[in-house]
Amino acid sequence: MGRLEIRPEEHAALVDGQPLSLTVRELQLLVSLSEHPQRIMTREELFAEVWGGHPRDDDRSVDVYVSRLRAKLGEALPGRRLIHTHNGIGYRFSPDG
Amino acid sequence: MGRLEIRPEEHAALVDGQPLSLTVRELQLLVSLSEHPQRIMTREELFAEVWGGHPRDDDRSVDVYVSRLRAKLGEALPGRRLIHTHNGIGYRFSPDG
DNA sequence: CCACTTGTGAAAATCCTGTAACCAGCAGGG
DNA sequence: CCCTGCTGGTTACAGGATTTTCACAAGTGG
Numbered sequence A, B: 001m002g003r004l005e006i007r008p009e010e011h012a013a014l015v016d017g018q019p020l021s022l023t024v025r026e027l028q029l030l031v032s033l034s035e036h037p038q039r040i041m042t043r044e045e046l047f048a049e050v051w052g053g054h055p056r057d058d059d060r061s062v063d064v065y066v067s068r069l070r071a072k073l074g075e076a077l078p079g080r081r082l083i084h085t086h087n088g089i090g091y092r093f094s095p096d097g
Numbered sequence C: 001c002c003a004c005t006t007g008t009g010a011a012a013a014t015c016c017t018g019t020a021a022c023c024a025g026c027a028g029g030g
Numbered sequence D: 001c002c003c004t005g006c007t008g009g010t011t012a013c014a015g016g017a018t019t020t021t022c023a024c025a026a027g028t029g030g
Helices: A024-034 A043-050 A061-076 B024-034 B043-050 B061-076
Strands: A004-007 A012-015 A040-042 A083-086 A090-093 B004-007 B012-015 B040-042 B083-086 B090-093
Touching (some): A004 A024, A024 A043, A024 A061, A043 A061, A043 A090, A061 A083, B012 B024, B024 B061, B043 B090, B061 B083
Antiparallel strands (some): A004 A012, A040 A090, B040 B090, B083 B090
């Protein structure tokens, strides 16, 4: 998809062939998001896929990791926003900015 | 229905497959309207479905959110008017302009 | 030790919501 | 015509809710 390639089997995400240095959690989150492009995913769904089980009521893990992911994606692909926030609901991955 | 798809379960409204960035209230209102196409819905009905309960005597919330909704729909679908005003009564959703 | 990751708390930034205006259009009465 | 009242469209604003970001403690493995 464009300049970004995600290869879950290889535990890798590449931008223009160069691997991003993502942590395990960051990669899991990116994989989960990118497997459902253009679909708005709730925090519950994302938490279940990445961490498993249900998040605590006041758990902000998803938000924190989205932030970390955006920071690294932003470095590799300046000016593009791949992860969109949907207030009160969750996040959405859009391959094309 | 044409280029607009509404998926309440997914918290999404799509135009040509692209999700609109609607707030929760805006989406609720659009869902309520679109679930009764071509039917004129009173402010009371809409308020009950979206906010619950009865509106204050001078409540303009429905009008304000209809306006906001029209603005966003108008951006995504220029030249089409999906929400029609029925003076003294309420609003009507028409899938085809 | 050191470098790194992870989850948590909390401050900072941002967005949403409901309300109160302000306007324009219209109809009826005088 | 000119008021007046009524209806709906739109915008501005304050408060609240939500999200983003930073800092830190604990854990892991080299």
